Amino acid sequence: xxxxxxxxxxxxxxxxxxxxxxxxxxxxxxxxxxxxxxxxxxxxxxxxxxxxxxxxxxxxxxxxxxxxxxxxxxxxxxxxxxxxxxxxxxxxxxxxxxxxxxxxxxxxxxxxxxxxxxxxxxxxxxxxxxxxxxxxxxxxxxxxxxxxxxxxxxxxxxxxxxxxx
Amino acid sequence: xxxxxxxxxxxxxxxxxxxxxxxxxxxxxxxxxxxxxxxxxxxxxxxxxxxxxxxxxxxxxxxxxxxxxxxxxxxxxxxxxxxxxxxxxxxxxxxxxxxxxxxxxxxxxxxxxxxxxxxxxxxxxxxxxxxxxxxxxxxxxxxxxxxxxxxxxxxxxxxxxxxxxxxxxxxxxxxxxxxxxxxxxxxxxxxxxxxxxxxxxxxxxxxxxxxxxxxxxxxxxxxxxxxxxxxxxxxxxxxxxxxxxxxxxxxxxxxxxxxxxxxxxxxxxxxxxxxxxxxxxxxxxxxxxxxxxxxxxxxxxxxxxxxxxxxxxxxxxxxxxxxxxxxxxxxxxxxxxxxxxxxxxxxxxxxxxxxxxxxxxxxxxxxxxxxxxxxxxxxxxxxxxxxxxxxxxxxxxxxxxxxxxxxxxxxxxxxxxx
Numbered sequence: 001x002x003x004x005x006x007x008x009x010x011x012x013x014x015x016x017x018x019x020x021x022x023x024x025x026x027x028x029x030x031x032x033x034x035x036x037x038x039x040x041x042x043x044x045x046x047x048x049x050x051x052x053x054x055x056x057x058x059x060x061x062x063x064x065x066x067x068x069x070x071x072x073x074x075x076x077x078x079x080x081x082x083x084x085x086x087x088x089x090x091x092x093x094x095x096x097x098x099x100x101x102x103x104x105x106x107x108x109x110x111x112x113x114x115x116x117x118x119x120x121x122x123x124x125x126x127x128x129x130x131x132x133x134x135x136x137x138x139x140x141x142x143x144x145x146x147x148x149x150x151x152x153x154x155x156x157x158x159x160x161x162x163x164x165x
Numbered sequence: 166x167x168x169x170x171x172x173x174x175x176x177x178x179x180x181x182x183x184x185x186x187x188x189x190x191x192x193x194x195x196x197x198x199x200x201x202x203x204x205x206x207x208x209x210x211x212x213x214x215x216x217x218x219x220x221x222x223x224x225x226x227x228x229x230x231x232x233x234x235x236x237x238x239x240x241x242x243x244x245x246x247x248x249x250x251x252x253x254x255x256x257x258x259x260x261x262x263x264x265x266x267x268x269x270x271x272x273x274x275x276x277x278x279x280x281x282x283x284x285x286x287x288x289x290x291x292x293x294x295x296x297x298x299x300x301x302x303x304x305x306x307x308x309x310x311x312x313x314x315x316x317x318x319x320x321x322x323x324x325x326x327x328x329x330x331x332x333x334x335x336x337x338x339x340x341x342x343x344x345x346x347x348x349x350x351x352x353x354x355x356x357x358x359x360x361x362x363x364x365x366x367x368x369x370x371x372x373x374x375x376x377x378x379x380x381x382x383x384x385x386x387x388x389x390x391x392x393x394x395x396x397x398x399x400x401x402x403x404x405x406x407x408x409x410x411x412x413x414x415x416x417x418x419x420x421x422x423x424x425x426x427x428x429x430x431x432x433x434x435x436x437x438x439x440x441x442x443x444x445x446x447x448x449x450x451x452x453x454x455x456x457x458x459x460x461x462x463x464x465x466x467x468x469x470x471x472x473x474x475x476x477x478x479x480x481x482x483x484x485x486x487x488x489x490x491x492x493x494x495x496x497x498x499x500x501x502x503x504x505x506x507x508x509x510x511x512x513x514x515x516x517x518x519x520x521x522x523x524x525x526x527x528x529x530x531x532x533x534x535x536x537x538x539x540x541x542x543x544x545x546x547x548x549x550x551x552x553x554x555x556x557x558x559x560x561x562x563x564x565x566x567x568x569x570x571x572x573x574x575x576x577x578x579x580x581x582x583x
Contacts, residue, residue, distance in 0.1 A: 047516065049348060058499065060348025060491050060506050063516050076377040076518055083374065083529075084521035121532075155256070157486055158352045158515040160524035165516075 199224025366569025405464025405576025415458025
């Protein structure tokens with residue numbers, strides 16, 4: 001971006017929180033194509049397994065998606081031909097306990113807690129996670145440069161997840 | 166239920182629904198199968214050096230797989246000989262001693278009881294040599310470590326029989342570096358373990374369940390993964406083991422090294438060449454990077470499945486844990502292993518493009534099996550013996566034949582009715 005760091009105020013926590021709530025609401029609504037619009041083209045969507053891996057690129061992850069993989073993932077989930085996502089479990093998620101790690105005029109790194117409840121086949125499951133957002137300012141507002149979802153049980157038994165975290 | 170009843174539940178071309186749904190049968194399986202055969206517990210690279218360990222299971226029983234200072238592998242029941250507390254709750258690690266957290270009994274990595282706190286409370290009566298951790302008979306083949314509760318069954322190599330050839334072929338994806346576990350996806354599904362056992366030798370479901378995976382591939386890879394159209398076959402290897410060859414061209418990864426490099430691996434090939442690897446080495450790594458063209462299904466709990474190990478663990482009659490262990494080159498170029506990790510993530514794991522649909526399918530089998538208790542699971546696809554030998558170009562039968570499932574259930578019958 002061409003905005004000099006000292007010429008504009010740092011991205012506010014309130015703006016970043018509003019972004020996260022809007023983003024997670026799109027996911028619960030299965031508005032995945034609208035969700036794709038929230039990404040910086042260079043952005044990475046990462047769901048790690050190893051809680052201490054220094055570099056997710058060198059480790060096995062639950063998801064490690066660049067732009068192309070995100071597009072492919074959304075296409076798959078919306079295709080109607082994936083039995084785990086047609087229909088998917090219903091989900092409701094809340095995010096809270098926001099902490100700003102770093103912020104300037106161009107970017108903000110935000111940590112928060114996410115509690116997600118899913119429902120399918122008469123069964124309710126809970127997935128807790130620490131989520132880290134790296135948001136960057138663009139001409140069209142904030143975009144995700146990285147979203148890392150560290151599930152509480154990332155390195156233990158999970159189950160098939162037919163929706164986006 | 167009497168012993169003869171078990172045998173009557175498995176016919177040549179079908180098995181009874183009770184095999185998925187009856188808790189009494191599950192309990193009998195844990196005794197008659199999992200306590201009476203070789204059960205896979207680890208790959209050698211998961212206990213890479215002296216004093217390393219991982220936790221695992223043999224059937225329902227938790228074990229620790231350790232490698233001692235001398236390099237020998239031990240499989241030990243994860244239970245203190247004092248009052249039963251588990252002595253290790255980590256998935257893997259390194260230690261020179263296991264200390265029970267309850268009363269501080271300490272054990273050597275090979276299982277021998279080292280020391281007991283306040284030992285004088287036992288007077289003269291405690292013989293440390295009598296109270297080692299219980300060690301299971303342990304043998305390995307080409308890096309695959311198995312354990313058994315039985316001292317009198319055939320050696321592992323004999324049990325594996327013709328499966329050994331396929332293990333050797335599978336390990337060629339180390340591209341000369343040896344095979345190393347790179348990480349694992351762990352998940353459960355609410356269904357019986359044999360549903361997963363069947364799935365690894367089920368090519369029939371692939372184009373249907375995995376349609377969305379196939380459409381996410383480039384055209385060249387999509388054609389390669391057209392597993393029903395490559396002239397593959399399924400072979401019964403005895404003792405419940407079977408191999409399903411989906412891509413005959415990728416049986417031996419050290420052959421056809423001069424074939425053109427697939428478009429999707431061109432960047433990797435260029436990078437490896439730039440790193441200074443010889444052309445032959447680049448071709449070897451790139452040919453191996455997508456894995457072998459077959460699934461080797463070994464009864465009862467392990468498969469060498471194209472590019473990963475599939476491990477199943479029965480939890481209860483309607484609950485099964487699965488691990489998909491990603492493998493790569495041990496000490497090979499990082500770029501090659503990164504490519505393997507990304508390929509593994511694409512299909513496998515709780516959010517892969519393949520696994521969640523498999524898991525949903527298996528759950529649907531368990532749910533469906535609640536209806537029609539007297540009905541049978543049909544396994545008669547491709548039951549007529551093929552005209553030709555099980556080799557490329559010899560009309561070896563159909564890759565979607567349910568031959569591998571029939572092989573597994575005949576072993577089930579043999580063990581359950583014994």
